Amino acid sequence: MTRVFITGAGIISPLGRGLEATLHALLHNVSGIAPVSLFGVSGPSPLPVGEAPLIPEESTLPRTHLLALAAAEEALAGHEGPVDAVCIGTSTGGMAVTETLLRDAVTDPSLYRHHSTGTVAAEVAQKFGCRGPLLTVSTACSSSAVAIAMAARMIQACTARMVLAGGADSLCRLTYYGFNSLQLLDPAGARPLDRDRRGMSVSEGAAMLLLEGGDSPPPGALAEVTGWGLSCDAYHPAAPRPDGGGAMQAMRSALEMAGIPPGGVDYVNLHGTGTVDNDQAEATAVRGIFGGHHPPLSSIKGATGHSLGAAGAIEAVASTLALKRGIIPANTGCAVPDQALGITPVLAPVERPLKTVLSNSFGFGGNNAALLFCAPEETRPPAAPVKPPVLRIIAAACATGAGGTESTMARIVSGSAAGIVPREALDSLLSPKEVRRLKRLPRISLALAQAVLQGSGTEGIFSVYYGTGWGALSETADFLGKLYESQEQFTSPTDFVGSVHNAPAGQIAIKYSAGGANLTFTGGDHTFEQALLALSLFGSPGPSLLIGADEYHEALMPLLQENHAAELPPSEGGGALIISAADRRQGPVIAPLYLGQTLSGTETLEDMALRLREMDAAARYGAVFAGIPRKHRECAGRQMAELRRMTGLSCPMMDYRERIGEHSSATACAAALAARLCTEGSIPGGIAGDEPVPLRGRGVLLLGLGENLSATEIMP
C-alpha cells in the first residue's frame, strides 16, 4: 500500500487568506465572525456569519469557484504539471449566483452555467491542469472530508499518484435562511461546547490539499493522511443520532486503519458546530472512544464559522498546521464549557509538538467522516493491503418515462422510454406516509431502492453510493420561491433539509438502516460513474446500493441544462444496482475502466482507448451502450469514431440517451438495463441495431462521451 502525504495546502476562510494568515489567527485565537454583509437580509438584525476575505475581481464566476481557485493556487504553488484527479467537496456550487438570478427572474440559461456543483472542479482543472477525473462529493457538511478520504484512497490504491482534494462553499441566502429556519444560527455567534450555545454561525471558504503517494515522505511533506472512517447515522435527515453511534464508528474506523490506539491521538479537532444537538452527540461519541481521559480537543468553528461543504478541508488544513507548527487551536467562542457534555475543550491556544490529529466532520443525512493526520515520519508500519472488490450485481432496476424496469425494457426495443416517471410507478412502491415530506428526487430514489431490493433476495443494504447530476431541484426551487414571495420573511425548513444533494441517499439510509458509507456525487453527466469508482475503491463489508437518479423540474431544468433544449421531451429517472460484497459466483460484474475529461486539454481520449485496448475490447464486448449528451453530439460522434479506430471496437451500439433521455442519470439507467441483458445472455433486436445480439459470454461496454469521458464494463 502506498502512503499518502500532504505536500501542499491552501486556504481562504474567515480567518484570512493563506496558510500564514490562518496560522496567525489560530495562534492568537482570533475570530472571523461578524454580522452578514455580503447580501442584505430581512429581520431585526443581520446574524453573525463568517465571510472570507475574497477580493472581488472582474469575474462572472460564483464565489464558491473563486474561493476554490484561491485555495488551489496556494496548494499548488511551486508544483509543476497537472494532477491526476481533482476531488472537491461542495454543497452550494454556484447557488450564490443562481439564487440571485432566480430572484430577478432571469431566463438566460447561459448565466446559470456555473450552477452545477461539478463546475467548481472543472474550473480548477481548467486553470491548473488535470489528466484524470473530476470528482465532486456532496454529502452536506462532511463533503470535503469525504473528498479527502476519496482522494487518499485513490492514491493508496494506485489509481492516482497526485490528487488535488479539498472543498469550497460560499455564503448564500439559501444556507443563511435555511439554517435560520431550523433555528440553528446562534444570534450571539457560534459558541461550540458552551453552556449557553444556541447554534452555529454559517460561513464560507475553501481549502485544498495536494496529496501525493510514496513509500516515504517526499521533500516538503507537511503531514500524512493515515486513516479515515465513513459512516451514516441512518437516523434523521437533519439531526444526529443522540448516542453518537455513527460518529463513533467513523472515528474508530479511522484509528483502526492507521493502527493507532485512541491513546495515541494528540489532538481532536471536533466538528463542534455549536448546535445543542451536534455538540451533545459528538461529546458522547468522544467519550465512547476515549473514555474518561480524552486528548486535548477543540472546535475551531467559533472562529471560522461553519463553512458547510468546505469545513472538512478547512479543518484538515488547520490540522496540518497544528502538526507542522505544534499548536492546539482554541475552542474560540466558548466561555463556560457545558459540564453536561463530559468533555473539556482547550480554551486558549497551546503550543506543543503533536504527532497525531483526529478531525471530525458530520453532515445532514447522518453523514459522518473522520480523518486521521500524522506527522510525516520516515517509516511507518505498512497498512494491511486491501483487495479491490469484485462488484457483483445481484439485482438491477431502472425508472424512465415508461415506468419501471419491465416497462422500460419493453419500450426501448421499439423506441424511446424518455419522459417523466409515471406516478403509478412511484406510488406502487412507496407508502404515502413515508413520502409525506418528500418531493420528486427522493421519491424517485426511494422507489428505485425499493424496486431493486424487492428483486434482490437480500435482507438489506449496508452502504449507499449515490450519483445525481442536479440534486433535489423541487425542494431548492420551492425553498427559494417561498423565500422571495414573502420578501425574505418565510421559508420552509422541510424544503431546506430536502434541498441538500445527499438528502435522497440519507432517506434511503434511514429507511433501510444502512449504517455504512453513504456517499453522494454530483455535478454533470458522470455522477453514476463517480459513485461506481468510489464503491470500487472503498468497497463495503455488506451489500451496497449503487444508484443514480435525477428529476426533471419544469422551471429549473431549461435554465440549467443545455441538454434539455426546448424541442426535446423532458426526461428523468435513473437506475439502481445491488452490489454484493460476498464471494458469489452468480450474477454479472460491473467494473469502472476509465474516468477522465477533455476540459483541461489533455489527450484523455487516447488514454481511454489505451485502457480499452488493454482489455481487448474488440473481442470482450458484444455491444456498446454509448452516452452522447446532446450538447456535445458533434464532438462525441467524432470521439466514438476515433475510439472505434483506435480500439477495433466494431460491435453494435445503442445511443442510450436517445432511448432513456438526456437527464444526468441516464447512465445509471443504462447500467441497470445492461445488467439485465447480460443476465439474459442476449440483447433483443431493436436495441443495438435491428438484429438480436447474442452475447455468448461477452459483456456490454458503457461509454460516456463529450466533456467527461468514461468507460464501464458489465460482464455476464
Place this chain on the structure above:
Amino acid sequence: MEALLQELKMKIIETLDLVDVTPDDIKEDDQLVGGDLGIDSIDVLELVMMIEKDYGVKIDNKELGAKVFSSLRTLAQHIKDNRA
C-alpha cells in the same frame, strides 16, 4: 378558543400534508410532537413558520418551542395570548 383549536387542526394537517389524519385524530391535550401523528422536529419548525405567517406570533427558540408545542391546547393558548 374552540374555533382556534379547530382551525389549527386543519392548518396542521394541511401544512404538514398529514396523510391519513383527520381533524378528529388530533386530540387537544395529547402530546403533539413525537406521538402517533408522526410529527417531528422539522415539522415543528414548519409549523413555526405557518404560525408566524398566519397569526403573526413568533416562536423563535427551542426552549419556548418545546413548551408551546407540548399539545394543541398549549399552542392555541400561546397564539391567543400573543397575537397582535
